Amino acid sequence: MKRVLITGASGFIGSHLVEEGLSRGYEVYAAVRKTSSRRYLTDPQIRFLELDFVSPDKLTNSLMKCKEEGLRFDFIIHNAGLTKAHNSKEFYLVNEHNTRNLVEALEETGLVPDKFVYISSLAAVGPGDPVTMRPISDESPSHPIDTYGKSKRAAEAYLQSKTAFPSLIIRPTGVYGPRENDYLTVYRNLNKGFELYAGSTTQRISFLYIADLVNLIYTALKSDFINKTWVVSDGSNYSVREFSALVKKILVKKTIALVIPLPVVRWLAFFLESVFRPFGKVPVLNREKVAIIASKNWQCDPSAILKDLHFSPQYNLEKGLQETISWNRDQGLL
Numbered sequence: 001m002k003r004v005l006i007t008g009a010s011g012f013i014g015s016h017l018v019e020e021g022l023s024r025g026y027e028v029y030a031a032v033r034k035t036s037s038r039r040y041l042t043d044p045q046i047r048f049l050e051l052d053f054v055s056p057d058k059l060t061n062s063l064m065k066c067k068e069e070g071l072r073f074d075f076i077i078h079n080a081g082l083t084k085a086h087n088s089k090e091f092y093l094v095n096e097h098n099t100r101n102l103v104e105a106l107e108e109t110g111l112v113p114d115k116f117v118y119i120s121s122l123a124a125v126g127p128g129d130p131v132t133m134r135p136i137s138d139e140s141p142s143h144p145i146d147t148y149g150k151s152k153r154a155a156e157a158y159l160q161s162k163t164a165f166p167s168l169i170i171r172p173t174g175v176y177g178p179r180e181n182d183y184l185t186v187y188r189n190l191n192k193g194f195e196l197y198a199g200s201t202t203q204r205i206s207f208l209y210i211a212d213l214v215n216l217i218y219t220a221l222k223s224d225f226i227n228k229t230w231v232v233s234d235g236s237n238y239s240v241r242e243f244s245a246l247v248k249k250i251l252v253k254k255t256i257a258l259v260i261p262l263p264v265v266r267w268l269a270f271f272l273e274s275v276f277r278p279f280g281k282v283p284v285l286n287r288e289k290v291a292i293i294a295s296k297n298w299q300c301d302p303s304a305i306l307k308d309l310h311f312s313p314q315y316n317l318e319k320g321l322q323e324t325i326s327w328n329r330d331q332g333l334l
Contacts, residue, residue: 004221005049005073005113007031007102008080012179013119013210015040017077020214022046029073031080040179053080053098060105067109075221078102079119081152084282088147095151100158103165115221116167120156122206122231123149124171127295133204135299138231145295146288156229168220169229173300176320177210178327184334185284187325190247191334195255198293199262201241206233206300209320212313219309230305234313234320237299246318250325251334266290 004021008014009030021028022045030041031051041048049066052058066072082094099118106112126143128136144150159167176183189196216232248255260268269290272283292298306312315323328334 001027002074003027004075005029006077010036014079016210016214056101063105063109073113075115076113077117091147091151096154099155118169120152120171122171122173124152128297130296135301137301138304146291166226171231173206173233175208193255195257197259198265203240205298206237208233209315232302232305233300
């Protein structure tokens with residue numbers, strides 16, 4: 001039985017990766033912190049490891065104990081990361097430095113896996129050209145525009161520099177599905193009759209349903225590819241208005257559309273950050289997010305990874321949203 005270690009296992013993507021690994025017959029190890037919620041990690045087959053990625057010494061000692069117990073991971077999916085932070089230092093600490101610490105600890109202990117998959121983000125590339133509206137592809141030059149994207153790109157650059165280390169980098173576009181919270185805010189607003197747009201309704205975006213993402217990641221694990229970097233989406237692109245229309249259709253709701261000028265959105269983001277900061281939280285709408293919202297072109301061309309892995313997404317946006325909204329309703333979240 002192959003062993004897979006999944007970091008960031010308690011989060012949205014991580015918990016789905018754990019479930020998929022178990023369903024495929026892997027011996028699944030979930031890397032968590034002591035404070036991590038295990039709400040979606042209840043299967044008794046899950047094996048837990050508490051790893052401190054911030055401390056190189058503690059991380060190396062933990063992996064050495066694994067080695068002494070005869071425990072080696074065939075695959076590692078490094079999904080742990082930070083999507084919201086109060087400052088750039090936090091982003092780089094978690095997204096770049098912790099990745100370095102993990103790779104170096106694996107090398108030091110002689111526990112380099114057969115394949116190491118790093119879950120990056122389309123944000124590491126940055127938006128596509130707003131004039132030509134050409135979709136972002138594997139050939140697009142990287143020019144991330146927010147600190148999150150820059151920190152993910154820094155981690156990518158580190159991995160890409162280590163040509164002897166068997167890594168794959170996957171850059172998903174916006175991932176949605178059950179357990180995801182940021183898009184839930186949009187569903188809730190539309191459910192209340194408010195159709196809100198920041199700046200304009202012309203932004204083009206792309207999506208990937210969580211089930212397709214985890215299936216693709218496990219397909220990549222079994223492939224012969226190493227030292228590759230791919231962008232990935234469901235293969236279609238949408239306007240923000242088309243996205244809202246699909247959500248309204250599923251919710252069976254009529255709405256009032258309101259376009260909020262970008263200067264107002266920026267001010268609101270600053271205000272919300274000020275309100276949330278004393279509580280140690282970062283709001284869904286923050287100044288980093290505004291940079292993403294203001295970019296017109298987040299279209300994605302995933303043809304390379306779909307061809308390389310002979311993979312076909314099973315969910316278009318409408319089908320994925322139907323399952324997502326149904327799950328949120330069942331959970332009493334809508």
